Amino acid sequence: MTTIKESIHPGEFLLSEGAGSISREAINVAAGEALPAGQVLGLVSASGEFAPYSPAAEDGSEVAVAILFAGLASSDIVRRGRAVVRLAEVSEAHLTGLDLDGEKALGKQFIIVR
Template sequence: MPTVFTEGMHPGEFLVSEANGRLSRDVVTLAQTSITYQSGSVLAWATDISKWVHYAESGTHGTDTAGAINYARVDASGGDKQATVIARLAEVNGAQLSFLPGTTTNGKAAAAVDLIAAPHLIAVR
């Protein structure tokens, strides 16, 4: 019987377009977590620890406000990790964004509103 492989998201696969050069990108610190940051994971700035974390629609300390999108898969289970994110001036495919399990349709819509707001200007299509 043949072996079936499932290919995950490629780095930046969620991007429709971005600004010239690397204007859309930043290198940030992702906080340690047991949940892998996927390419397309929606992120929020946690004000209590001053690091980026998974967006959580009912979170606290800023984690309920989307502010960036993780560019490539990052395993931060062993500690904080540096990562590239899409932080501004981009257009993304909303169907390819990744959210924490249990995020509602309303939570995803709220994240899209957060991302299009200044200074991010990230349009979710």
């Protein structure tokens, strides 16, 4: 029997968020590989584009600042997406790329990891 694993649904990582759409923003995501919903993101200082959070980077993406709301396909150009950037509680088990420093940085955005 073949086992099929369902991917994370858009926003599935959210436990609670601010009223209306105060927790989310439309963002530009740097060109690159496919990203799942729940990907922790950093902000590349030079371009102002979001990229996967990478603690070893030195371009701004070493600081976690947001979480991708819905997955994005791979692309050679900048992609448009939505991210949770403030005032939310999220499920740690549904996030991709999170470490302790990332969790602390998200807390400064009032994104609380449970």
